[in-house]
Amino acid sequence: MKRFLVVLMVALMVTAFFAMGCAKTPEAAKPGTLTLMQNKPEIDGVLKAYAAAWGAKNNVNVTIKSIGGTAGAMGPQLKADYAAGDMPDIFTFDGLESYKEWEGVVLDVSGEPWTSKTAVAFKYNGKTFGAPVAVEGWGMAYNADMLAKAGIDPATLTNYDAYKAAFEKLNGMKKELGINSVVSMAASVEMGWVTAHHNFNSLLANGLPYGDLSVVNDLLAGTVDAKRLSEYADWVELLFKYADKGVLTTGNYDSQVGAFATGKAVFLHQGNWTDPNIKGANASFKMAFAPHGSMKQATDGIFVAAPSFYAINKDSKNLDTAKKFLNDLISTPEGHSYMVKDAGMIPAYSGIALQPDGQLSQSVQAWSAAGKVYSWSQYYFTGDFRDKTLNPIYNQFANGQISKAQFVDLMTKAFIANKK
Amino acid sequence: MSMKRENSLVFWLFLAPVLVAFTVVIVIPFFLGVAYSFTNWTSSAKADNALQFVGLQNYLSSFKDPAFAHSFGITIFYTVLNMVFINLVAFSLALLVTSKVRLRKIYRVGFFVPNLIGGLILGYIWQFLFNNAVPALGRLVPLFSFLTQAENLILAKNTSAIMALVIVGTWQYAGYIMMIYIAAIENVPVELHEAAMIDGASPLQRLKAITLPMAAQAFTVTMFLTLVQSFKQFDVNVSLTSGGPSTMFQGKPILGTELLALNIYNTAFLSNKLAEGQARAVVFFLVLAIISLIQVSINKKKELEL
Structure with a gap:
């Protein structure tokens, strides 16, 4: 036993000396x-x-x-x-x-x-x-070739009525265009960031001067503008109605972006970060962003921040x-x-002269250069509120579990309950 | 130094590494965690971030949250289904690969392999199968053509999404439990079977009167393992459904397939309520401990010694 202890002590001392030695290594311009x-x-x-x-x-x-x-x-x-x-x-x-x-x-x-x-x-x-x-920016990314084929001028897509007419027309041309659905939209719980973060921002910032927080502050105070919310609900319904139901309710990022990149949808509800994914799918068509049509009035700008x-x-x-x-x-x-x-x-x-290669990124730059931009205001709401309160509401609306009236009602209740 | 003292010294010395590790990574964090559940701890640098004792507030607000109650119910439902399915499948597979069937060694490996795939990856694989392969099957086989409709997607509805979780859970875990059953079945003395065969017992009678009682010890273990595994299900839940689709519960829209572990994670990190998440974890621990103690004591009574 004694021998064992001696060995242990020696081992300990050796370790200690070694450690000291390490610490004292002379350092020439230590990084x-x-x-x-x-x-x-x-x-x-x-x-x-x-x-x-x-x-x-x-x-x-x-x-x-x-x-x-x-x-x-x-x-x-x-x-x-x-x-x-x-x-x-x-x-x-x-x-x-x-x-x-x-x-x-x-x-x-x-x-x-x-x-x-x-x-x-x-x-x-x-x-x-x-x-x-x-x-970064998002709006409604569109396949310019298909819109040209359908005779729709993307510059006219600035409000709800224009989108409704365009969606109906495109929906009637499904076979000719070879598409599964008009819009590629995702609303599964996993994709809550598309609905409860990005789409939600249309309610908060669309049509308002850049940095205007009036709607945000009202909603944070529990005051809901019923007209604005109702118009917004129409827009959400329109997007869900003309989306591929499979992608909408169970799809993930890849299936949503993939449907657009492979020409199975005319519109994509995403931002310019999809550029590399679309390029990776070898998409060769022309594309750019159009504004969201969440209101009756024309809103000529996309969300950039x-x-x-x-x-x-x-x-x-x-x-x-x-x-x-x-x-x-x-x-x-x-x-x-x-x-x-x-x-x-x-x-x-x-002071940066370089330009990104992606078509959607260039589109964001063009909107930005023209000064036609709206804010990102969703970050004024907590992640808890967006992901655990709003996300389930959008998901149920997409699944057809609740009607538009119930959607408006649940959203209104959520804002009132969120009041601090 | 006496022999006895030396022995006990060696005993503790050999135990020390494990004891130290156990204390540092299990015992201390456990008690710290319980302590944190009574505070407003967030682990972030908020401006007014003094750590305060808040009593039972985290527990009370947990019990008031419909999502937490729903998660509890759904987890128990999932656990019961999962235990039944895993054990039925695992025991059947074990009977199959201990019989005289050809290629049984290869089957054993094959059934076990899913257990080696990480739960996250497994969830994504099955998500693809449910979203793409199942509708494709509907297009190929006219009988299943209803599967092609988007309303019938398995992950789009609450009840079928939970069944999807059970299917994946069974697929992942049945092979592992099968291994335990194989060991138990092979340990049954051959003489018992031979004697029964001479007496003219049918295979079914032998299964009921010999194999099942002799494997009772294995059932204690497998029931415990499947109970705990199902209760703690997290990774497959995250990647397969992320808690969706949503449903209404007590008048509030909530996540329909959010099992307890995911609910605790979301409370802590999505809602930034770490202390409340911790409180829920403590509740989770107590409930699981009580349920598994009851299960083990029931199973123990059914065991027999030779």
Whole structure:
């Protein structure tokens, strides 16, 4: 037994000396570290490549963590890391509600040089807290070739009546066009972000000046504009009616985008992030965005905004490195090339001459350049409200379990119950 | 040092790694978790984020939530169905592969393989089967032509979506339970069967009077495993239905196939109510512990010793 103890002691001492030795290794310009967590898995590869090149130049080991999925799947990971005291130096958030969740650790970046180059930075109480990752937009993506064949001018698609007439006409031409349905729409619970986030925004922001929160504030206060909601319900009904029922009730992202990309639907209720997916399906037709027709009045614009923002962790030990990383990303040619050419994103900053290749991204840029844009206001409602209260209502409406009158009634009740 | 003391020292020394790991990753988190369920903990950096003791508030608001009550009901329903199906299928498969059927070794492997596929992937595979392959079957076979209609999609309706969960759950887990039954069936002494055969007992009689009672010990284990597995079902639930389709319950639109584990996850991470999710997990733990204790004690009574 004694011998055993001696062996144990020796083993312990050896380990301890070894550990001390490790710590005391002389360091010649030890590389810095930087951790970035972001929510777009589709750009993970190109961002890692950019970060590695940047890191080699600046002697920094950059770690990129990409956490994707629906309904802000990054949240759980960020919470786990926060609880473990292992927050990344830079992370992304999507809007006011998620900013509030992390308010205590988001650095005020008002003085950074890039702030003058963008109009869509995340601001709160007059201070800048987030650097926009990109600009994104959605509307009704349409297959221009099919519309031409049907003799419909996409420029006329700006209100409910125009859409209704167009949908009816296209529905009568199903065989000629070789389509299964007019619209590719998804409303399964898994696709709640299409209905209860994106489509929901038509109710909040369509036809209003950019940044106008009047409807949002009314709804948050439990005051429902019955006329606006009723017109919106007509629009939702129209979309659901002319959608492929299978894709609508049980489809996922791939089946929804796939139906449009393979010419099985004329319209797609999605945004410009579908560009790579549509390209991957070898779609060769012309396409662009038309506005939503959620109102009787004409609404000539699509929904464009920054979908997420980079925030710097206030408690980070690598504040300067983090600031430099974001600055370089925004203001160097390498950063521009990564953003636009590699990641295919629409830059949110001035002074970038490059253009993305995707047709839908170019369409968003065209709408944006013409100033015909409406806000994204869905982030003023909590994820809880959108995903657990609104999503089931849309899903039941799509499944035909409830009528339009019940839809309006449930939505109204939901807003009243949500009043704080 | 006496022999006895030395032995007990060695005993604890060998046990130490496991004990330390068990304490650090099970015991401490468990009690911390129970403690957190009485607070307003969120694990985020909100501006006014002082950790406060809130008493039973998380438990009360959980019980007031119709979605939680619905999840409880639906989980129990799912568990009962799943236990019946898995055990029936698993026992039948075990009888099949312990009989003299040809290629039985290959069958054993084949039935077991689904258990090696991760639940998330399995859910997506079956989602494709239910959404695409089943309607395609309807197009091929005139008898099943009703399957091509969108209203008859299995995942589009609540009741059939739960059945879909049971089918996938059975497909995934029956092979594993089959292995336990195989071991039990093969452990039945051959003499018993031989004696019964000489007395002229039919195969069915032998199954009832010999195999089933002799395998009672295995039933205790398999019932327990399937009970716990079904109650804790999460990954297949997420990828196959995500809790949909929606349904009305107590006048509120809620997710129709959201099992308890998914409800707890959504409460914690979708609604950002971590402490309330934790409270629900504590309730979940208590209920599952009580139910499984009852199950084991009932099954134990039916076991017999040789």
